[in-house]
Amino acid sequence: MSTLATDYEKTDIGTIQIAPEVIEVIAGLATVEVQGVAGMSGGFAGGIAELLGRKNLSKGVKVEVGQREAAVDVSIVVEFGHRIPEVASAIQRNVKQAIESMTGLSVVEVNVHIHDVQFKAPDKQLPEEEDTAVQRVK
Numbered sequence: 001m002s003t004l005a006t007d008y009e010k011t012d013i014g015t016i017q018i019a020p021e022v023i024e025v026i027a028g029l030a031t032v033e034v035q036g037v038a039g040m041s042g043g044f045a046g047g048i049a050e051l052l053g054r055k056n057l058s059k060g061v062k063v064e065v066g067q068r069e070a071a072v073d074v075s076i077v078v079e080f081g082h083r084i085p086e087v088a089s090a091i092q093r094n095v096k097q098a099i100e101s102m103t104g105l106s107v108v109e110v111n112v113h114i115h116d117v118q119f120k121a122p123d124k125q126l127p128e129e130e131d132t133a134v135q136r137v138k
Contacts, residue, residue, distance in 0.1 A: 018103050020065045023072075024058035027110075030098035031061070031074050034090045036082030041075040041115035070105045077116040088112040 010016075031037060040060030060075040072095055078087055092110040099107050 018065075018105075020063050021058060023063045023065060023070055023099060023103060023105070024061040026098050026102055027063065027072050027074060027095045028057050028059065028061045030094045031076060031091050034087060034094055036079050036087035037091065038077040038079040038118035041077050041113075065105070068106055069108045070099060070103075071109045071111075072099070072107065073111045073113065075113040075115050077118050078114055080117050080119045084114055088114070 028040060031040065042056065042059030062073040064071040074091060074095065076087075076091070078084055091112050095110045096107040099105060
């Protein structure tokens, strides 16, 4: 998908076009800023990019871009203990505000898909448990 330059994006020097990937990155960054978001839930391609050492800033984000409007879908993992409807509403507000202020496009919808809940990492093993683990590996 490519965005077409609208009238106000045409200047006497040329036109301004915003790639959909740019909007995906903006939406991804605006999403992870929200408290309660543990991370993005990307597909197979996002996982491959991270294995290769690249930070995929658009992981878990899909956009549809027209001349003046954009629609966004974000897929997230929420932290346990946070109210999912409140986290989703905050994401919708933050993504809409970020895209509209940075690009001038009107965001018609922001759909939030919750794919998982992340629990806190287990605390470090007690010293007694470490000793038994060492003894078992003789």
